[in-house]
Structure formats: C-alpha cells, structure tokens
Amino acid sequence: MRQPEVSISDIARIAGVSHTTVSRALRESPLISTETRERIQRLAGELGYTPNAIARSLQTKQTSTVGLVVTSIADPFFSDIVKGVEAVARASDFSVLLSASYNDPEQTLDIIETFHRRRVDGILVASSRISDNYGRRLHHTHIPTVLINSQVEGQANLLHWISVDDRRGAQMAVEHLLQLGHRAIGYLGSHSRPASNSQRHQGYLDALRAAGVEPLPSWVVTPPGDEASQEEDISAGQQALAPFLAAGVTAVFCYNDMIAIGMLASCHAKGVRVPQDLSVIGFDDITIASCVTPPLTTIHQPRVELGRLATQVMLDLLQDRPGADHTLCPTLVQRASTAPLST
C-alpha cells in the first residue's frame, strides 16, 4: 500500500508552527530565523516531504507572480474580483501585484509595462477601457493575459476572457420592471464604460421590444464623464432624476448600483418616494446595496467567481494546459426599491 504523502500542514502540526512558517522555511525566506529554518528543513527531510512537483517546476521557471490591472480601487465592484483572484493565486503560492488604471488607457499600458519589467508570469485585466489596438499591444508582451469583463481581438492561445453576460443581466432587470406593470422605463447609462454600457443598453432595448414597448429617446439618459469614479457615478445618478421625471418614466434601470444610490439620494432630497413614486433598479449588487434606504433591487454579478475563474485560466495557461473562455450568468436580487406600478 502506498504511503500517504507528507504535506506542509503535517510538518507544521508536528513542528508546532504555522503553515506559512513551514512554507517560508522551505523556500529559504529571509523572514524566518536561521535556527527555525534549519529545524523545519531537517524535520521535512526526516518525514520524507516532497514538494509538489508542479508548484516546484513553476517556481523554478517562473516568478510566481501575476499582475492585475483594475479600473479603480475605489469601485466596490472590483474589490470582490481582487478577492477571488487572490484566493486562487494564494492557494497556488502565487503573489498578486495590483494596480489601478483610473479608466485611462495610457495608464493601463504603463502598468502593463511595469508588470513586464517586474517579470510577472501572467496579467489579468479588469479595466473598463480596452481597444483592439490595446489587445495587439498586450500581445506584444508575450505574457499570458486574461481579460475580466472585457473582450478584445487577439490570438487565442495567449489571450482569454471571463465575463458576465451584461446584455442578459440588463434584460432581467427590465423584465422584472415589466412584470411589475411598468411600461415607461428609463435607462441611466455610463459614458465612461462604453463597452458594457452598450451591452446593457442593448439588453434594455431587447426586453422592452419583446414586450411590445418602443422606448422614447427621452427615456435614455447618458450623463457625460470619463472617470468611472464613485463620485462621478453618484453625481450622475443625482443629476439624472429631473430629466427622468420630465420624461414621465415610472421606473429607472441604472447602469450600476452606485449610480442608483445617487438617484435614491436625489429622490430623498426632492421628496420623490421610492418605490411608490419611482422604482429604481441597479446592477452589480455591491455590499452597500442592501444597506441604503430603501434597500436596492439589483442584478447580482458573481464577482468573486469572475476573479477565481480568471486566475484559474491563467494558471492553466502557465502549465501549458489550454485556457477556456467563460461567460457567467447574473441573477436578479429583489429588495425594496422596486414595486408594482401604482395606478
């Protein structure tokens, strides 16, 4: 019968130290005292510990680091993606280097250049502004790249994508409002995320037209702004209330939760009751969405899962396994900001 393999956890238990300490001692970390290092290494030898072959081969050939570009640190949408990336990376002893592009395509390229100089093994991009030109440049770096919620043209063996179906999510939001009896439904878009905004706008149109409703031009509002920041979103939501009321809509589907929260604040300030006078639905399901007044109905994106999957595809690519592209489906979360049309 084959002896079960000795793991780092076994060594840690027997030595009475943490998993991390054993891991550090075995890879000669300067953060562990010489005495501890030697004790752990001796014990590992006595127990017949053999390091995981894949991990070892990866570590000798590579730097065990992935670079992650996000649009903004401040955007709560990205924090869960980062969490998912870090969980999978950590489990494979990879480190994550994170940088924010602030929705600036030039800064995104600067960051990728820095990652390149730091010799990361792979790059994950969760950035809203990507052009095809950018895809070609990414390809220049010869580093496996996985795009999160973005798609560009590129060579398939090095460039992959994981995304949530924006168009389907928008359809679900509008179908929910239609089921509540609303017909005059507005869409409050985002100028600073043109790709996903276009998908969500299309899903909005799909759902309305499937229900036989032809939206008026005044039902779609896209405030200016290029920052894709929390402040910009909140302000967009606040300022769009008046045009929607003038257009006579009874419900508004907002591009994201932060924009919807700006609209809720403006409703509160102007005495517009939500959901009695106006139904409001967001997109993303950020943590704060359940805590605002009234709690926000929204479309949940599996953000942690997006980050996890993207990192898994990256690790597959690094081990010369074929990477796969994935589209995840969002779900409706009903809370208190939407209600049946009052007659």
Place this chain on the structure above:
Amino acid sequence: MRQPEVSISDIARIAGVSHTTVSRALRESPLISTETRERIQRLAGELGYTPNAIARSLQTKQTSTVGLVVTSIADPFFSDIVKGVEAVARASDFSVLLSASYNDPEQTLDIIETFHRRRVDGILVASSRISDNYGRRLHHTHIPTVLINSQVEGQANLLHWISVDDRRGAQMAVEHLLQLGHRAIGYLGSHSRPASNSQRHQGYLDALRAAGVEPLPSWVVTPPGDEASQEEDISAGQQALAPFLAAGVTAVFCYNDMIAIGMLASCHAKGVRVPQDLSVIGFDDITIASCVTPPLTTIHQPRVELGRLATQVMLDLLQDRPGADHTLCPTLVQRASTAPLST
C-alpha cells in the same frame, strides 16, 4: 541669459504626440514602435533635451517602484490613500505595486517578502494590524518603510509614519454631540482594528469626562470580528442597535462610517428615526456617507493627503534626505444624522 531647459512636454508638443509616448520612447519602452522611438530620440537630441538628473539617477540605481500594503481593497477608506500615493509616485515616474493583507499579519509579511523579492525601492504600509515584532521584521528588509495610520517601534532613519490624530477626531465627534445637548452617548468600537479603536475610545472618554459625564459600561459596545471587512462593519452596526437602545443612549459615535451605515439601516428597519430618536455620527467621511438616508455626520480624514505625504516622505528617504513623521488633524463634517436632544 540661460536658455530655459527643454522638457518632455516641449518635445511632445513639437512631435505632436503625448507626454507618455515621449517618456516611453526615451526609456526604450517595447510598447513604442521602433520608428516612433527613433524619431522622438532624434528630436530630443536636436532640441538639447537633458533628462532630470535626480530622476535619472534614481532610475539607474533603483527599480522606481514602491510597494503598498493595505488592509483591504474593499474598504473605501483605503482607496483615497491609494489615489494619493499613486499621484505623487506617478509625478516622480514611480510605479506602485499594491497588495491587500485582509487584516492578517501573516499575509502582510508574505506581501512584504514578495515586494522584497521584486526589489521595490520602498514600502508603504496602510494596514490596521501591526505588532512591534512586525516592525522589527520590517527593519530586516533594509528597505525604507513609511507607515500610514500605524505606529511601531523601529529605527528612525528607515521607518517613518504619517497618521491622522484618531484621539482628537473622536473628541471632536463627542464634543459635537455634547454641544447638541446629548449626555448619554454610546461608542460603537471595532475589535478588528485594536490600535486605532483604542485611540478613538480614549478620545470618546476624554470628551465625556471633560464635560463631567462618566460613561456607563453599557454605553460602550465592541462587537467581535477580525476581518475588518465592509460586511463585518455593516453587520456590527446593525446588531449593535438593540443594546444601545437598551442602555438608553440618545446618540452613538461609531468607529467608522461603514459601521454607522449599518446602524442607520437597522434604525430604518426598526422604525427608529434618525436623528429625531437617535443621533448617529461616523468617522472617515467615505464617499457614500453623503448619500445615505439621512446623510451622515462624520469626522473627515484627509485620506488623499495621507497617501501623498507618505509617498513624499518615501521619495525623500530614497534621495537620502531626512524623512519626517506627520500627524494630520481631522475635521467635523455636519450633515443630517445628528440633531439637538429632543426633550
């Protein structure tokens, strides 16, 4: 008369390209085509461009990268710190590598080890959990380190700190409530940030005692939890409402805004009117604070400034200039969640 120096901006204007393109061409970036690179370099030569000596010397001796550790990407408190750090770093052509410790001291050490392996020039730590032992280990790395809102023992020439005066901020919050006529004032603390929680608790006691009020033990609530996550904060705020109402307080000073927002949500769900039945004040002044119902009165921390100053101190250290420690003063932001005690 001395000729004014030719800058990168001058070259960019004359060549009709962006500042970034010139900068990349001059440092032989692979992201610029050979043709453009040669054209820019020729033009720079013709115009007599001399690169900034300090920047050049830094760049040849060093990697022009700083590592930044934050407790959590999700915590909106940190996003503005990151913004301040990146602004100053970018202006000096430094890149920022960012990692999240998730309030885990072991993971913080892992991150610093990774930064060390990546040969960053300096490390900025904005992480809530720091021990003196940790300070000694930081020192092992021989890399200049600046702590943001944290203090540890260490050798002064490599270890510096920038912080906001937590104790004074807490005093200001409680003085505001006292001025509104409140006497039975609660403090809702954070178990997962022991250092700053202790300072804010102390400031709370200072202000009450200066007003001749001796707080009852039941006025101070510190919910369990070690994550320092948004979810944990919101839940802490929601669950603490009942004990505060039982203790008979008329106002609550919360450790941070996210906890206060959790409490507002619970008040709304339970029919407790804010501020008529209960005044609530937070700490941080995160972006969302002005958008909740009612808009939150809070203590503003100059977060962008914290990040800027910390990075400036780091750059000073890297140029062998003495670094200085700084304590910044917070300010009161009055909104609608606090009101005079109704009699």
